[in-house]
Each structure stands twice: as C-alpha cells, then as structure tokens.
Amino acid sequence: MTPPAAVSLRPALEAVARAVDARFDRLLDVPDDPRARLFRAMRHATIGGGKKMRALLAVAACDLFHVDRERALRVALAIEAVHSYSLVHDDLPCMDDDDLRRGKPTVHKAFDEATAVLTGDSLFALAFEVLADPLTHEDPFVRSELVLELARASGPNGMAGGQMMDLEAEGADFDLATTTRLQQLKTGALIGFACEAGAIMGKVSPGVRMRVRGYARDLGLAFQIADDLLDVEGDAETAGKALHKDAAAGKSTFVSLLGVDRARAQASMLIDQAIHHLNDFGPEADLLRAIALFAIERDH
C-alpha cells in the first residue's frame, strides 16, 4: 500500500523536532547556581540533535485520536527525554564508549562522565514529571496510565533490560529469537510506548489500542532491522555516529543472522504488516503510514 503523496514526512518531522526543541528550551532554563552545568548538559543531550522520530510517532498517534497538539507535544517531549537519557548512558565509556552522537561530542566528552550520569538520570525524572503534570491531560487516570506504561517500557522489562541483553550479547551468539527479544526490549518498547501514548491520550477502546500496539510492534522491529542494515551499509558521516560496532564486538544482528537480502525482505514484510494494522483508519493515519515506509527507506 502506497501512502498518499499528500503526506510529506520530512516537513512533519522537522516541525515536530522544532516544536519539541522549543519546549525543551523552555523547560531547561539554565539556573544561576551550581546546577548550571547539569542543565547545560541536559540541553546538549536534547536540543537540536537527533531525528526526533519517536516524537513524531507520538504526535502522529495523538493526531489519529484528535488529541490537542500542545498536549501531544508534552508526551513527545517526555519520550524524547527518555530516548536521550538512554543514549547519554549508553555512550558512557563503561557502556558503548562512543565519542560522537548525532554529529556532536557525546555528553561525557563535551562535559564529563559524572555529569553524563546525572544528565541521564535528570532527563529520566523530567519525563515522568512532564507526564504526571495536569497540563499533559486533565484526567488523572490518563496521566497515571502514561506513567505506568512509560515506566514499564523503560525499565528492566523494557529498554534497560534490552540494554543489559545487549551487554551480554558480545560473543554470546544469540539466536534469532533472542536477538528479536533483545531489540523488542531495547528499542521496540519505547517506540511502542510512543504509539500507545496516543491511544491512552485519546482514551480509545482496548480494541483500537491493540491495533496501534500491533502497528508499533511491527514498526519497531523493522526500524531495528533497518538500523542493522545501515550499520553494515551506511556511512558514518550521514549517520552521525560510529558504525560497524556490532560486528566488531561479535554481536548477533539481524543482518549477521539473516544476511542482507533476507533482512531487507523481513523489514519490508514487517512494514506491510504494520500498515495493515491501520486498515480501519482513514487518511488521518497517513502520517503513521508514511513513518512506516520511511523507517526502511532512510539513510540515517
């Protein structure tokens, strides 16, 4: 299924990125006290960097259910705060030891390691503060549901658990099932939350929420396969980060397990499936459809 030409992804992505950045800028006013360094590092980690793909997903899922744009952007900001925190911690010397992120020095390079640890911790706290604030939704059930799902998606049964599996992956020869599980936790859970948050904000029926979740699950996995393909075929300058690290570390990837051709076919099949979950929705789902196609066509 081809999305209507009317939906142009890049302008939508850029608009959401700008809107989220503007809100980070407002929230992270640098105080005139010894915490200034922390706030500067939080700004470095969030503003003006990254595709903000998760923010766009959250906004697109919120749009599907006619959620007020300002509120949708608060959810989007919370998700980008968690994503940024995870990158800051993953880049630490004791983790992936990366010097470059989104074309800029990583936080521990631009500042120092202790500040990087606290920057991640602070962005994580900020995400929950934003979601639990009545400005995000007047219904406290919606707010606590958002918090519950984000906590699950980011904790030991979500992103942090996936990151632990990734640390254990080195030389462990994970099979396809374990690699799939690793990626579902490490990146899939937060992508899933970005989409599901729209359904929570829109207070939709469990059946509708299930379809959004199905879309997110297939999209998340396709997104990761595409990342693995980029890691093999991509260009470090375009990607804005170091490549070929998984192969060098002896970790299983979808590409090492399936080969380039089958991995690409698998990603394409997953995207068809993701779009299929949106069949009951009309043109208001076109942005989600366009995001799905972009996931496997992007070069960074």
Place this chain on the structure above:
Amino acid sequence: MTPPAAVSLRPALEAVARAVDARFDRLLDVPDDPRARLFRAMRHATIGGGKKMRALLAVAACDLFHVDRERALRVALAIEAVHSYSLVHDDLPCMDDDDLRRGKPTVHKAFDEATAVLTGDSLFALAFEVLADPLTHEDPFVRSELVLELARASGPNGMAGGQMMDLEAEGADFDLATTTRLQQLKTGALIGFACEAGAIMGKVSPGVRMRVRGYARDLGLAFQIADDLLDVEGDAETAGKALHKDAAAGKSTFVSLLGVDRARAQASMLIDQAIHHLNDFGPEADLLRAIALFAIERDH
C-alpha cells in the same frame, strides 16, 4: 519534647526493612534470560542493605493518616528504590568512587560499571511503575500526584540537582546558604517526599500536608547535619561506608562551616522544630517523633 517510651524505634525500623525487602524479593524475581545479571544486581542494591530510614518515614507518615499498610509499603519500596538507585550511581568510579556500601561491595565492584549504570536506571523506572500501579491507590489522582512529587524530588530540581552541586562543591568553598541548598536538594527532597507521600495517600487538606512538609524539611536538614557529624566523629565499620571523604575532597560541610558544637546545636534545634510541626497530632505521630530524635542520636 520527649516521645513516649511506648514507641520503640528499632523494632519498627527492622519490621519495615523486612517487609520492604520481602516485597523487593517478590518484584525482582531473577528471569532465566540474559537479563539475569541486571536483576541480581538490583537485588544486591536493595535487599538486606541499609537502614531503610526513608521507608520507615513513609510508613510512619502513612500511619498518621490511616493508610492501609500494604499500600504504604508499596510507597516505601518506591522510595527505597530511588534511594538505592542514587547510591549505586553515586558510588560509580566517575562519581564518589566508593568500593564499600552498607558493609558490602558496591554494585560496580560486585558486578561491573555498565551493570551498575543500568541497575540504577532500572530501579528508578521500577519506582514509578510501582507508584503508578492501581495496587498502590485506587484513586488515579493520588497515583499521578505521587509520581509528580517523586519526579520533582529526584530530578534536576531535587536529588540529581543536589548531586550536581555536590560535584561542584570540591574546592568551591560553598557558604552556609549554598551548602544548605545543596543538602536540601541532595537528601532533603527525597526525605520530604517520603513524608509528603503519607499526606498524599491519606488525601489530607493542604494545611495538614504543609505541616507534614515542615516536619520533613527540618528533619531532612538535621539528618544531614548528623551525617556530617558522623563523618567527622564516626567509625567506618559501624557506618558501613568510607568516612572523612568530604573533608579530604575540600568540600564545605555543616561541620566545617559551623564547627562541631554549633552543628550539633543546630541539628538539635531543627529536631525540636520538626517535632513542633506535629503538635496538632496525637499519639499516632509518636513514631514520627521518635524518628526525629533518632536522626540526631544514631551512630550510623
């Protein structure tokens, strides 16, 4: 004011510590997959270690407002999860570089640095997951209020901000006002949340909540002054951690700024004030009164 002899603090503390440990044990079942190391480290950081003073405060504040004990223990667990996460990150080589915590090797010593980073992150997520769960309170307004206040108490305007100030304190010659602010953020905010959570769970009036907050603010500061006194006068074996580190790092402490005698007098005055905030409460506040007295009489 002397608390009634009827309130015996140590058995209460031990009972709450056991109850919280039992609930961590249940929540942190080690999975049979590559995340096992993460869950073992989370157990190491939480179960069987520490005084669980914040848990007791939360339970005592909940008791004051007749909150169901099982629910109070869930709040207590969330607070201890945050406290433990902060210790795991603070102990990292890039932060305080401590090998010993609560008489055991620190997480990065018993496991490794990357696991320690993820252990802290995971305990932080767990705290919010527990608070946002309907099992903690059936009223979603209470749940989202708990989350909002914990997020504020632990983020850049709370604990993490205080830790940043602490990093900047080395050789900075902070004055008494800045040192007080540092400690209010670094340790006071979470102690404050432990008390305020009881008021939130009990859905009390703003006036009553203010009194509990007043108690917590004075207690938190007294607690920290007592810690500074222990750091100078204490015994590393009893404390279960390295001592004299602040002086060695050239950081201002209440003792370096006030001297031992004035620091002790200040702590004592703050405790009188803390107990004064409880004047309108009857014997159901005796445990909170006993905790206040313990705060300045403890030897660890």
